[in-house]
Amino acid sequence: MLISDATMTTLHAAxxxxxxxxxxTADNIANVQTPxxxxxxxxxxxxxRTELRQGRTPAVSGGSIxxxxxxxxxxxxxxxxxxxxxxxxxxxxxxxxxLTALDGKxxxxxxxxxxx
Amino acid sequence: xxDGLDISGSGISVHRRWMDAVSDNIANINTVSSTDGEAFKExxxxxxxxxxxxGEGGVRIAGAEFGSGEGRLVxxxxxxxxxxxxxxxxxxxxxxDQMTQLIMAQRGYQANLASLERATTAYQAALQLGKG
Numbered sequence: 001m002l003i004s005d006a007t008m009t010t011l012h013a014a015x016x017x018x019x020x021x022x023x024x025t026a027d028n029i030a031n032v033q034t035p036x037x038x039x040x041x042x043x044x045x046x047x048x049r050t051e052l053r054q055g056r057t058p059a060v061s062g063g064s065i066x067x068x069x070x071x072x073x074x075x076x077x078x079x080x081x082x083x084x085x086x087x088x089x090x091x092x093x094x095x096x097x098x099l100t101a102l103d104g105k106x107x108x109x110x111x112x113x114x115x116x
Numbered sequence: 117x118x119d120g121l122d123i124s125g126s127g128i129s130v131h132r133r134w135m136d137a138v139s140d141n142i143a144n145i146n147t148v149s150s151t152d153g154e155a156f157k158e159x160x161x162x163x164x165x166x167x168x169x170x171g172e173g174g175v176r177i178a179g180a181e182f183g184s185g186e187g188r189l190v191x192x193x194x195x196x197x198x199x200x201x202x203x204x205x206x207x208x209x210x211x212x213d214q215m216t217q218l219i220m221a222q223r224g225y226q227a228n229l230a231s232l233e234r235a236t237t238a239y240q241a242a243l244q245l246g247k248g
Contacts, residue, residue, distance in 0.1 A: 015242075022238060023120045023172040026231045027165075030127025030175040032224050033134070034163040040171035065171040081227055092234050096241050106246050 003109070006057045010048070011102045017044025017063045018095040024065060025088045028079050036076040039068040039084070119172065120235035126166070126174030127228035133177055134161050134221040142214050149205045150197040155187025156207040184208060 004012075021042040031037040044063025051058040072078040137159045147156040160181045167173030186208065193202030 019120070019238070020172070022235060023123055026120050026123040026127070026228075026235060027172045027174060029227050029231045030123055030130070031163070031165050032127075032227065033131075033220065034165050034175055037165050037168070042171070081223075085227075085230075088231060088234050092238055095238050099241050099245055103245055 008102065008105055009057050009060060010052065011098050011105070013044070013048055013058045013060045014098045015095065015102070016060055017042065017048070018091050018098065020044070020062045021091045022088065022095065025084055025091065028084050029081070029088075032077070032079045032081060032084075033075075034077060037079065038072070038077075039070070039079045041066050041068055118235075118239055120239070121232060123172060123174040124228050124232035124235060126176060128225060128232065130161070130163050130175050130177055131221050131225040131228060134163075135218060135225065137161050137180070138214050138218045138221060141209055142211065142218075144207060145209050145211060145214075147207060148192075148195065148197055149187075151189065151199045151203050151205050153205065154185030155205045156209075157185045158183030158207065158209050 021044075024040040024042045028039045042063045042065055047063070048058050068078055070078045070080070141158050144156040149155055160183065162178045162181055163175055164178035165173060166176050187205045188208050189203045190206050191202050192198055192204050195204045197204050
């Protein structure tokens with residue numbers, strides 16, 4: 001389809017996965033003092049990469065969530081505020097990057113639609 | 117729709133309530149009771165993850181636990197609550213421990229607030245999509 005080609009769908013899938021990672025990171029930070037809480041880790045890149053390698057248009061669905069296996073503190077919690085902050089910052093920037101790319105696609109589309 | 121804000125909001129609220137509990141403990145650190153009653157008990161909030169499996173449910177206060185009401189006996193014969201032997205009961209709360217908890221709660225609050233701001237920035241950027 002013209003409006004939602006493979007690039008747009010891929011960017012949409014990336015945005016969905018990044019937004020999910022942002023939420024999971026927020027959840028980790030919210031649970032920084034919850035006893036027995038293991039930090040959540042989101043992975044959407046591997047399935048996205050597999051689908052793109054096989055030449056398919058990826059499905060827009062969230063990634064999978066696994067629990068971090070890092071050593072825990074005395075209360076059974078392994079949330080590390082430093083790494084969560086790094087992940088959140090990186091995810092935020094990547095999200096904006098993907099948004100800019102999608103915006104560029106829409107800009108091109110708008111140019112193509114414009115009559116002389 | 118803006119779930120990211122709720123998650124950070126739950127963290128902010130849990131940490132604020134933790135600060136409230138610590139403040140209450142510190143405020144009552146010198147609350148005297150008679151020896152036939154219980155001393156003021158330290159309040160400890162218990163955090164619990166909401167919908168742990170989803171990884172984006174946030175956090176809530178599951179309840180409170182209380183420290184020992186035994187306290188420590190102090191010899192103050194002039195105190196109106198003193199018993200026949202001149203003793204009163206003081207809560208057994210360690211100020212150093214409370215201050216440590218207060219700082220941890222404060223830092224957690226700030227971390228959640230920063231997380232809320234990051235989510236806001238992302239949502240605002242997304243709302244500008246297609247406007248260019």
